[in-house]
Amino acid sequence: MVVDAQLGQFGDLLFGSALAIYVLAMILHAVEHALLRRTGTEEESVSRVPVAAGATAASARSGEGLSSEGRSGEGLSAEGAALAADLDERDARDAEPPTRPPRSRAERFGRTGVSLTVLGFALHLAMLVVRGFAAQRVPWGNMYEFTAAISLVAVGAWLVVLRRRPELRRLGAFVLLPVIILMFLAGTVLYTQTAPVVPALRSYWLVVHVSAAVIASGILLLAGVASCLYLLRAAHESSGRFAWTSRLPSADVLDRVAYRATAIAFPIWTFAVITGAIWAEAAWGRYWGWDPKETTAFIAWIVYACYLHARSTAGWRGRRAAVINVVGFAVMVFNLFFVNLVVTGLHSYAGVG
Structure with missing residues (x-):
């Protein structure tokens, strides 16, 4: 398999450009958050249209x-x-047609931040495509590419949310922050030059199983951020702490965002666990061997199943359910970094160079 090193370097340039644009977009969203004067409500009031x-x-x-x-x-x-x-x-x-009032400074910063996020997403997507062509395989064969793919899905899920609920734009800085951290770690600690994957990963299951894991992980990142913000917002509404969260949407809105994102990601994660077991049987002759990666993935599945059940149970809604979702998010992060980089097992294919 021939690797195009020059094309791979171009992909790395796109990755760095996307990261820089995400940082700028996060700064603009942070400025928007600082400029907001009104407290967060369940739904941001739509600009009223005055009659001429x-x-x-x-x-x-x-x-x-x-x-x-x-x-x-x-x-x-x-x-x-x-x-x-x-x-x-x-x-x-x-009679003159109805006109909208001029946009506030906060709204202008926020809209510019969204535009930059879209641009960063396009460069981010182009990076993975270029990386795939350079390596002549799917571009998630090592930790650098896998983390970049998860970050791309997280940003894509966030843009879909914004498309449906533009008033949630004020969450932009908090969603982009973990994405930027992940991409920074991917581009420094986890960086690997373009190269073929190890023989154990040369299977069509790399497309099926890992793709499902990437999609589910990216969406669950968004759900985890929403649950963390829910806990802070609920604490402010009940005790007045964390005054800066008063500019966020209400706790109920954050709770719904976390629940819907998790409800979408959970079946995909279930599919990833099942296809991983099938791949294990084809590669190692057994469906399940309690390998550290398998065990942690199954624990994450149990935690998210408990969250969805708790969220649908009246006595466990609210803070208790949000805490479970945050625990699930922590398990996913532990699975991504500690299990892949520290623990030795059959899934030790981090490819960190």
Whole structure:
């Protein structure tokens, strides 16, 4: 298998560019958060659309016209009614369309941050594509690529949330922070030059199993951030602590974001665990051997199953469920770094160079 080193270096350049843009986007979101004056609510109030003065005048005159027509039976002439109708028609033509008020400074910073996040996502995606072509395989064969892919999914999931709920933009700095940390570690501690994968990974299961693990991990990162912010926001609402969280959406909104993200990711993670067992049987002759990676992945599955069950149980909703979700997120991080880099097992394919 021939590796294109020059193309791989170009992919590394795209990776660094995406990281720099994410940092700038996070700074802009942080400025937006600092400029917010109102406390977070369940849904940010939509900018009200004022009615133009001309339209108001037209409505008033239209009302007068109707009133005049009502009095037509009392002696209004046909010429007067026609004149009133003509005035109403001209006023309607001359009325200015409704206009929105100018955007606040916070909104301008936030929107620019979102635009930069989209640009960073495009460069990030291009990096993985280029890396794949350079290595002539799927671009998640080592820890550098795997962490970059998880970060890409996390940002993509965040952009989907923003598409559906633009008022959640104020969470941007908190979502991008762990992404930036992961990418920084990937580009420094975990960096590996473009190279073929070890023989044990040369299987179509690398596409199926690892892809599912990447997608689930990226979405669960978003859920973990939402649950952490939920705990801080709930503490502020109950005791007044963490005053800076007053600018975040309400605890209920954060709880729903965490729950929906986890509900989407959990079946994908389940699929990853199942396909991993099938791959293990094909590679090592057994479906399950309690390898450290297998064990930690199964523990994460149990924790997230408990979270979903707790979230649907009235007595465990709220803080208790959020704590379970944060524990699941911690297990995923432990599985990503400690198990891959420190513990020796059959899954020791970190490829850290």
